Amino acid sequence: MSDPAAPPPHDRRGLSRRRLLGYAGAGAAVGAAGFAGGMGTARATDTPPAAGAYAFHGRHQAGIVSPAQDRLHFAAFDVTTTSRAELVMLLKSWTAAAAAMSRGLPVGGGTPLPYDSPPADTGEALGLPPSRLTLTFGFGPGLFRDANGHDRFGIDHRRPKALRTLPHFPADNLKPERSGGDLCVQACADDPQVAVHAIRNLSRIAFGSAALRWSQLGFGRTSSTSTSQATPRNLFGFKDGTDNLKAEEGSAVDRFVWVAPEDDPAARWLSDGSYLVARRINMAIEPWDRTALSEQERLIGRDRAHGAPLSGGSEHTAPSFSTRGSDGKPLMAMDSHVRLAHPSHNDGVRMLRRGYNFTDGNDELGRLDAGLFFIAYVRDPDRQYIPMQTRLSQRDGLMEYLQHTGSALFAVPPGVRRGGFVGEALFA
Amino acid sequence: MSDPAAPPPHDRRGLSRRRLLGYAGAGAAVGAAGFAGGMGTARATDTPPAAGAYAFHGRHQAGIVSPAQDRLHFAAFDVTTTSRAELVMLLKSWTAAAAAMSRGLPVGGGTPLPYDSPPADTGEALGLPPSRLTLTFGFGPGLFRDANGHDRFGIDHRRPKALRTLPHFPADNLKPERSGGDLCVQACADDPQVAVHAIRNLSRIAFGSAALRWSQLGFGRTSSTSTSQATPRNLFGFKDGTDNLKAEEGSAVDRFVWVAPEDDPAARWLSDGSYLVARRINMAIEPWDRTALSEQERLIGRDRAHGAPLSGGSEHTAPSFSTRGSDGKPLMAMDSHVRLAHPSHNDGVRMLRRGYNFTDGNDELGRLDAGLFFIAYVRDPDRQYIPMQTRLSQRDGLMEYLQHTGSALFAVPPGVRRGGFVGEALFA
Numbered sequence: 001m002s003d004p005a006a007p008p009p010h011d012r013r014g015l016s017r018r019r020l021l022g023y024a025g026a027g028a029a030v031g032a033a034g035f036a037g038g039m040g041t042a043r044a045t046d047t048p049p050a051a052g053a054y055a056f057h058g059r060h061q062a063g064i065v066s067p068a069q070d071r072l073h074f075a076a077f078d079v080t081t082t083s084r085a086e087l088v089m090l091l092k093s094w095t096a097a098a099a100a101m102s103r104g105l106p107v108g109g110g111t112p113l114p115y116d117s118p119p120a121d122t123g124e125a126l127g128l129p130p131s132r133l134t135l136t137f138g139f140g141p142g143l144f145r146d147a148n149g150h151d152r153f154g155i156d157h158r159r160p161k162a163l164r165t166l167p168h169f170p171a172d173n174l175k176p177e178r179s180g181g182d183l184c185v186q187a188c189a190d191d192p193q194v195a196v197h198a199i200r201n202l203s204r205i206a207f208g209s210a211a212l213r214w215s216q217l218g219f220g221r222t223s224s225t226s227t228s229q230a231t232p233r234n235l236f237g238f239k240d241g242t243d244n245l246k247a248e249e250g251s252a253v254d255r256f257v258w259v260a261p262e263d264d265p266a267a268r269w270l271s272d273g274s275y276l277v278a279r280r281i282n283m284a285i286e287p288w289d290r291t292a293l294s295e296q297e298r299l300i301g302r303d304r305a306h307g308a309p310l311s312g313g314s315e316h317t318a319p320s321f322s323t324r325g326s327d328g329k330p331l332m333a334m335d336s337h338v339r340l341a342h343p344s345h346n347d348g349v350r351m352l353r354r355g356y357n358f359t360d361g362n363d364e365l366g367r368l369d370a371g372l373f374f375i376a377y378v379r380d381p382d383r384q385y386i387p388m389q390t391r392l393s394q395r396d397g398l399m400e401y402l403q404h405t406g407s408a409l410f411a412v413p414p415g416v417r418r419g420g421f422v423g424e425a426l427f428a
Numbered sequence: 429m430s431d432p433a434a435p436p437p438h439d440r441r442g443l444s445r446r447r448l449l450g451y452a453g454a455g456a457a458v459g460a461a462g463f464a465g466g467m468g469t470a471r472a473t474d475t476p477p478a479a480g481a482y483a484f485h486g487r488h489q490a491g492i493v494s495p496a497q498d499r500l501h502f503a504a505f506d507v508t509t510t511s512r513a514e515l516v517m518l519l520k521s522w523t524a525a526a527a528a529m530s531r532g533l534p535v536g537g538g539t540p541l542p543y544d545s546p547p548a549d550t551g552e553a554l555g556l557p558p559s560r561l562t563l564t565f566g567f568g569p570g571l572f573r574d575a576n577g578h579d580r581f582g583i584d585h586r587r588p589k590a591l592r593t594l595p596h597f598p599a600d601n602l603k604p605e606r607s608g609g610d611l612c613v614q615a616c617a618d619d620p621q622v623a624v625h626a627i628r629n630l631s632r633i634a635f636g637s638a639a640l641r642w643s644q645l646g647f648g649r650t651s652s653t654s655t656s657q658a659t660p661r662n663l664f665g666f667k668d669g670t671d672n673l674k675a676e677e678g679s680a681v682d683r684f685v686w687v688a689p690e691d692d693p694a695a696r697w698l699s700d701g702s703y704l705v706a707r708r709i710n711m712a713i714e715p716w717d718r719t720a721l722s723e724q725e726r727l728i729g730r731d732r733a734h735g736a737p738l739s740g741g742s743e744h745t746a747p748s749f750s751t752r753g754s755d756g757k758p759l760m761a762m763d764s765h766v767r768l769a770h771p772s773h774n775d776g777v778r779m780l781r782r783g784y785n786f787t788d789g790n791d792e793l794g795r796l797d798a799g800l801f802f803i804a805y806v807r808d809p810d811r812q813y814i815p816m817q818t819r820l821s822q823r824d825g826l827m828e829y830l831q832h833t834g835s836a837l838f839a840v841p842p843g844v845r846r847g848g849f850v851g852e853a854l855f856a
Contacts, residue, residue: 071620071647073787078794116720122713123665123732124648124785127658177792192499192620192647193661196787200663200796204717211794217647217787219499219620220552230555233621235628237551285550289632292544304551357552359501359624359645360788364605366506366639368628 052190053130056102058415059272060258061422063134064352064377065247067226069188072218072356073195074278074373075203076181076408077210079143084153088427090209094137094185094202095421101194104130107201122204125197133194135202136186137422138276138410141165143182155426160259160267162275162382163411169393169404178280178406181213186276186375188354192217214406216280218356218373225354231307231315234372235283235357236401238300239307242315243342245352256350256384257377269425272414274377277351277385280358280406283371288401299397301338309338321345335397341388349384351376371402381409480618481558484530486843487700488686489850491562492780492805493675495654497616500646500784501623502706502801503631504609504836505638507571512581516855518637522565522613522630523849529622532558535629550632553625561622563630564614565850566704566838569593571610583854588687588695590703590810591839597821597832606708606834609641614704614803616782620645642834644708646784646801653782659735659743662800663711663785664829666728667735670743671770673780684778684812685805697853700842702805705779705813708786708834711799716829727825729766737766749773763825769816777812779804799830809837 054062081087097107108120144159146152165180185202189195196217203212222234223241227248234240245252254260261271288296297303301310301319309319311331321339323331332339343350354377359370378384393399413423482490509515525535536548572587574580593608613630615623624645631640650662651669655676662668673680682688689699716724725731729738729747737747739759749767751759760767771778782805787798806812821827841851 113721115722118718119665119721119724119732121665122663122717124661124663126661126665126733193785196647196785196798200713200787200798203794203796204714207714212790212796213794215787215789215796217645217789219624219645219647233552233554235550235552237547237549237554285628286632286635289550289628290546293541293547294543296547304547305554357621357624359628359643361643361645362640366631366641368631368640368643370624370628 051129052132053103054132054134056099056135056416057418060415061134061136061273061412062102062415063136063186063188064257064274064354064412065225065253066132066134066188067229067247068221068223068354069132069134069190070219070221071189071192071195072221072373073187073192073199073215074218074375075185075187075199075215076140076213076278077183077185077203077206078213079152079182079210081209082152084427086209087153088421090206091137091423091427092421093205095416097201097205098135098137098198098422099416101125101198101201102130102133102135104128104133107205122197122201124200125194128191128194131189131191131194133187133189133198135198136188136276136412138184138186138412139163139423139426140180140182140184140408140410142180158267158269158426160264160270160275160411162264162380163409166277166381166407166409167386167390169389171393171399171402172404172407174407175405178214178216180408181410183210184276184278184408184410192219216358216373216406217360218358220357222355222357222372223353225352235285235359235370236288236296236300238296238302238304239315240355240372241353242302242307245350252350253352256379257352259379263379267411269423269428270411270413274379274412275381276410276412277374277376277378277381278406278408278410279374279404281372281374282369282403282405284401284403285368285370291401298333299336299401301332301336310336333397335395337392337396337398340392340396346388346391347383349388351378351384377412479557480560481531482560482562484527484563484844485846488843489562489564489701489840490530490843491564491614491616492685492702492782492840493653493681494560494562494616495657495675496649496651496782497560497562497618498647498649499617499620499623500649500801501615501620501627501643502646502803503613503615503627503643504568504641504706505611505613505631505634506641507580507610507638509637510580512855514637515581516849518634519565519851519855520849521633523844525629525633526563526565526626526850527844529553529626529629530558530561530563532556532561535633550625550629552628553622556619556622559617559619559622561615561617561626563626564616564704564840566612566614566840567591567851567854568608568610568612568836568838570608586695586697586854588692588698588703588839590692590808591837594705594809594835594837595814595818597817599821599827599830600832600835602835603833606642606644608836609838611638612704612706612836612838620647644786644801644834645788646786648785650783650785650800651781653780663713663787663798664716664724664728666724666730666732667743668783668800669781670730670735673778680778681780684807685780687807691807695839697851697856698839698841702807702840703809704838704840705802705804705806705809706834706836706838707802707832709800709802710797710831710833712829712831713796713798719829726761727764727829729760729764738764761825763823765820765824765826768820768824774816774819775811777816779806779812805840 106121187195187198231239307315311320534549617623659667735743739748
């Protein structure tokens with residue numbers, strides 16, 4: 001594996017992640033000092049995307065309808081600065097770094113800094129491909145006003161009306177250290193090292209302006225967001241997300257995901273954006289594993305092997321909620337998850353789910369700390385999430401095996417134009 | 429994605445993970461009750477391995493010289509039973525389950541259980557390929573004698589002499605809840621969901637006999653164990669494991685990894701096995717990221733971009749420890765990690781490292797809880813690990829950025845013959 005073509009070690013050229021790009025020299029010199037300088041979008045973004053890369057710029061942010069990647073690192077931040085200018089500089093620096101990393105380039109674009117400076121990029125993704133990295137940014141209610149109702153950055157009059165701390169649902173057992181946050185970043189990639197590298201570098205750039213509040217790694221997607229993807233399984237062993245909203249359903253995506261200008265006149269900056277609901281849902285793995293398959297399937301409403309509704313057919317057959325078995329009871333039980341979550345029982349609303357399985361070790365009794373990190377994108381949480389979760393938390397038989405331990409809601413601004421920055425319209 | 433060939437949901441045939449194997453009907457009916465019945469190796473193992481599968485049976489356990497997979501779930505267990513027979517039954521049940529899962533088959537081999545029983549397999553890996561899963565088992569010192577010196581299972585006279593709690597090294601900050609254990613399982617796979625599935629199912633099988641003590645997920649391998657693999661990077665951003673012992677170095681592997689019959693006459697059962705050193709090493713990510721590249725490279729002893737020793741050449745050039753720079757100082761600093769860890773400064777000993785990067789969220793100050801989960805396989809920890817770690821913990825300049833927070837040592841029995849079970853010779 002010796003590489004005779006490698007330059008001698010003290011030749012500091014060519015730190016680009018993908019040498020094949022021949023990228024030396026392009027990109028702005030964004031260093032540790034440069035981060036605070038609001039570089040905007042680096043020139044890194046002027047070359048076409050590398051193979052395996054999702055475009056960073058566009059009408060909507062990437063990482064929403066993009067076919068879901070397999071790994072997640074999600075981070076929520078508390079903003080620590082009181083300066084609007086510093087907050088805007090942070091968003092500009094994050095934008096530049098995200099644009100570079102989405103293309104498989106190091107933060108700073110690969111231009112070397114003085115040898116006696118810390119490197120612009122932390123380095124652990126050097127040599128790795130872009131891995132379809134997407135970085136999706138959101139704004140929490142606390143960014144607009146603090147706990148005392150104080151307008152923190154002169155933007156509270158533009159706060160979206162639906163952006164509030166989610167209500168307490170029955171059986172919630174929320175941990176403050178896993179909930180809330182002024183800013184969020186959802187990093188998704190095929191390679192977890194690429195996702196972790198991105199969150200680490202964005203945290204580093206935020207130093208002095210925002211501090212990591214909580215973060216969550218996810219190792220397996222639990223929903224498909226494209227008809228090109230097979231339905232994955234959650235840690236209950238069942239296929240999850242069979243009926244999820246898919247990117248290919250254009251008009252439904254417009255109806256249920258993207259905020260429209262008329263939705264909220266005070267928050268027109270959010271047009272083409274969305275809302276992100278995050279819920280850390282612990283699963284009672286050990287009790288579930290001692291439950292009969294018949295009961296598991298009854299609680300879910302689908303068979304485990306193929307994901308078909310218990311009313312018959314195969315995975316993508318629509319469930320029939322009126323069909324009854326020989327015992328006279330509905331084949332889809334009244335308290336089954338699929339019945340209660342189905343659009344036909346929720347005023348026809350749908351959502352785009354984009355969650356991940358997680359395992360965070362075990363507790364002192366040897367029980368796995370594991371479950372589903374639920375992420376959903378909705379046009380209106382008041383219509384699409386809160387009523388459904390209220391109903392599920394009261395009536396879903398599955399709740400016996402679930403505990404919600406983290407919760408957050410974020411407004412997700414629209415995509416970034418070239419030369420712009422995340423959330424630009426909010427601060428215009 | 430509708431599958432017209434799928435059987436109706438209530439037809440309980442065909443739960444095999446890979447339908448293409450056409451596996452229905454083979455394998456023994458190992459159910460929740462069967463686990464305690466000591467089924468030994470299921471018949472599942474009589475068919476040839478599937479594509480993407482590593483062989484489970486052999487002279488040595490898989491997961492040591494097997495080219496390192498990208499993802500890890502490592503688990504340590506406390507044995508809770510006092511019955512030798514139950515311990516042996518656990519090892520037999522684990523063996524059967526590991527043989528099946530290594531082939532991409534569900535626990536129990538896919539034979540359906542009564543619909544009113546819990547499923548034999550928890551299901552989240554159904555449909556996923558074997559993903560090169562390896563399951564490597566080890567025995568901790570506490571399996572042989574308890575804290576009072578009591579012989580727990582009539583095997584203390586066969587305890588390997590080197591199998592002791594590792595000594596306290598300077599600067600260790602070990603957490604008991606991340607250290608020790610009577611049994612360990614290292615699950616490695618290309619897909620984290622496959623590794624997590626394996627540990628979960630083995631934990632489930634252990635219910636009543638052993639309880640999970642601690643566990644660790646790793647997302648990126650930090651060493652190559654084969655010349656066919658590129659050198660990966662750790663979270664300091666540097667290539668790690670350039671000089672690692674590789675599977676292809678047959679005589680060195682025999683000399684430094686596998687225990688020989690003459691090594692320990694009281695523990696001949698360990699022949700063809702090894703010792704596993706596990707160390708959870710937290711990295712001080714934020715201070716490191718504020719350190720000049722020049723200082724980072726000096727502390728490591730290699731350049732960051734290419735991994736070449738600072739004495740010159742490219743990645744696989746042997747370092748020259750005597751070469752001095754124009755300032756008269758050695759180019760490889762006296763306290764550099766590569767110098768202090770090099771075989772030439774450690775009586776010529778080497779080890780086979782097989783560690784992983786980890787990130788476990790963040791602390792209340794927003795600092796990442798991240799680092800390297802160090803795993804090394806050695807023939808003799810007294811010669812190959814303890815002296816080196818003593819020296820590193822005293823003199824390695826990198827220690828300023830490292831804190832060891834977990835520690836364990838396990839004796840890794842030899843591979844399993846067909847029809848046998850893990851550790852069989854110890855209990856013969």
